[in-house]
Amino acid sequence: MDRKNQTIVSEFLLLGLSNQPEQQQILFWLFLCVYLVTVIGNLLIMLAIGLDARLHSPMYFFLANLSFVDICFSSVTIPKTLVNHIIRSKSISYVECMLQMYFFITFINMDGFLLMVMAYDRYMAICRPLHYTTVMHPGLCILLVAISWVITNLHALLHTLLMAQLSFCGDNTIPHFFCDPYPVRKLSCSDTYISDLMVFTVGGAVFITPFTCIAVSYIFIFYNVMKLPSTQGIQKALSTCGSHLTVVSIFYGAIMGIYLRPSSSYSKVDTVATVIFTVITPMLNPFIYSLRNHDMKVALQSLFLKKVILQMT
Structure with missing residues (x-):
């Protein structure tokens, strides 16, 4: 029997x-506030980097891309949740669900790849300072980001197409606030072996590769930093990595162990962990980078000062 005859689910709940x-109302306002802070905060980061010539360097180029991805990442899931609450509906169409999964997979992996290229940038700046300007030229920075976009989109397309081949002919309730691939796959009434296999092979490789590269980069960074003659030099070198390490720890700390195990073990605890890296982490990134980075704080202060002057004139 083909998929067309089996599939009777046209929407999910x-x-x-x-x-x-009462809790739904609280969550609505919480999600709304978090989303507004996420969008405004990351837009300010992008504006500060774009308008301040002192921040026109590879590190801040990657940071601006990370802020853009964080806005997109939050926009994939939160607005639909807010709209459903307003119209008092829990439904999402089959097509919307597939699209939501596609962009969710794209942006979550793009976050990882951008954190990887930012780690490489820090490695070059600290371990190969004499070659930094030559190696990290604008062409390479654009190429690294472009390759990351291609890989993450192809990966998302693969998993979305595999999901689209599955049949959904029974329960259509998703115990989540968006179409997370794992609980959706559990609803399928067809064989998910190929889809599960791709998750553990291709998906695992796409997840592990950035994490491994980040870990290796920081091993070399810490090894070289420890050889610096002065404590002040060590503190200066580590301060340039502090924000990045904090973001990496929060991002990978929340998702480690969730998406590298069978979907049958997906639980409510995993749902809460998913909220951390889909809702909270994109909001925290602007604060982490602005509060721990002197140049970013100066750029943001300059941005606000220009706005005040414009309003007064």
Whole structure:
């Protein structure tokens, strides 16, 4: 029997994070505030980098791309949740669900790849300072970001097409606030062996590669930093990595162990962990980079000062 005859599900129901009306109202305002802070905060980071010539360097070029991806990442899931709450609906169409999964996979992996190229940038700046300007030229920076976009989009396309081949002919309720691939796959009434295999092979490789490269980069960074003659030199070198390490720790700390195990073990605890890196982490990134980075704080202050002057004139 082909998929067309089997599939009778034309939409899914997103159960969200709570069934209690009071809690749903609290979550709505919480998600709305977090989303607004995420968009405004990351837009300010992008504006500061674009308008301040002192920040026209590879590190801040990658940071601007990370801010853009964080805005997109949050926009994949939160607005649909907010709209459903306003119209008092839990439904999401089959096509919308597939699109949401595609962009979710794209942006979550793009976050990882950007964190990887930022780690490489820090490695070159600290371990190969004499070659930094020559190696990290604008052409290479653009190429690294472009390759990351190609890989993540192809990876997302593969998993979305595999998901689209599955049949959904029974339960259509998703115990989540968006179409997370794992709980959606559990609803399928067809064989998910190929899809699961791709998750553990291709998906695992796309996830592990950036994490491994980040870890190796910091091993070399710490090895070289420890050889610096002065404590002040060590502190200066580590301060340039502090923000990046914090973001990496939060991002990978939340998703480690969730997406590298069988979907049958997906639980409510995993849902909460997913909220951390889909909702909270994109909001925290602007604060982490602005509060821990002197140049970024100066650029943001300059941006606000220009706005005040324009309003006064």
